[in-house]
Amino acid sequence: MQISIQGIGVVGGCGTGVAEMRQTLLSGTSARSSILLSNCGNPLEIPCLRADTSRLTEFVPVKALRRIDNFSRLGLLGAYLALEDAGVLAEGKQDRLGVVIASGYGATGITFAFLDSFINDGDICASPTYFANSVHNSAAAYISIMLGATGPSSTVSQFHHSVPSALQTAWLWLAEGRVDRVLFGAVEELSELIGYAWYRQRGLAHNMEMTPLQTRVESAVPGEGAAFLLLTRTKEAHEGYCVLDRLTTGRHLKPGFLTSPHDLLVLGADGRRENGHDYALLAEGSTVACFTPLYGSMPAGPAFDLAVAVLMLKEGNTFASPVSDVCDFPATVAPCGKTLESRRISCLSLSEDDGFGLVQLSKE
Secondary structure (H helix, E strand, O other), X not given: OOEEEEEEEEEEXXXXXXXXXXXXXXXXXXXXXXXXXXXXXXXEXXXXXXXXXXXXXXXXXXXXXOOOOHHHHHHHHHHHXXXXXXXXXXXXXXXXXXXXXXXXXXXXXXXHHHHHHHHHHHHHHOOHHHHHHHOOOHHHHHHHHHHOOOOOEEEEOOHHHHHHHHHHHHHHHHHOOOOOEEEEEEEEOOOHHHHHHHXXXXXXXXXXXXXXXXXXXXXXXXXXXXXXXXXXXXHHOOOOOEEEEEEEEEEOOOOOOOOOOXXXXXXXXXXXXXXXXHHHHHHOOOEEEOOHHHOOEOOOHHHHHHHHHHHHHHHOEOOOOOOXXXXXXXXXXXXXXXXXXXXXXXXXXXXXXXXXXXXXXXXX
16 A cells, blocks of 8 residues: 655754755755753753744644643644645644654653652642653644544654654554544654763764764764654545655665665664664665754654655755765765656665664655
8 A cells, every 4th residue: 555645744953844944955054053951060062953843823822832841842833734734734623633653752851840840849749730741642642632633643652763663553544444644743852851861872062063974973963853744545645745655664674675776765874873884784885865964863863854755756856965075885975956767765764773664755
């Protein structure tokens, strides 16, 4: 079965909405930011790529957002933007719409705020609002309630393998006829906890330049955001962006997995050195693209890769990868404006346990 992609909703370092993302892809640069932390009482500034959720007030009254945490706001904005892009937001109640969210870490900011209130105020006075928002499925619940989605909702969390696993769930729901459409998305927030854990594991980046195709170098910069796709069965679809032909997950992917040497391969390499060697080995001899420097390193990154690939298929040509000119393995980096010869794009993401997710898209 093929899946049709009807709409895209993104919010992150690459901008808010398809139009801003496209401008960022053309310019090859994203707005840089930082997160301020405390390290043993000393101030610490971590470079990062942040998301701006201010546009959410276009869809949800400010009063209704008072008790909603940043993680759920990211998910809500991405969901509304995807439905708006597909032209179905005005339909009102979304009958037989399922919601599937991928997140590597969940709502860490509000989760640890709840634990702080529990420790400081005791179990009787711990914040019930913090508790409700700390549940991993809170963002999916907010989306379903506010959109009036009558289908099931679920959140999948498998760290850097979350996106392909959640996409498999969306595919199965459509194949089994449980729903008519699925709002699939990935959400990640850069909380103080994640920022501090990042610093302890990887140290302080010397600059903001990610060079993910230099696979022997640690250059990852943390990011946050949400990327959503509205999916439906092809036979029931209106004119959309493209179709999802194939989704493969597993462990120990072997070289030579592309069905055609002309396929463009979008790599989820994000500057983390532990995965660099595997990306280099699998992409050897291929025509590749990599856009992670525009939205940063995060478990939700593969969903942003999918959004970029969908947009390239719609336009029929490639965007320039915002990476260094140096690629330390034998591959061809696709230039801006190159025509897609096979009208097919494969997106590859790898996790630390030798797991992989391979999504193949093609133009209808």
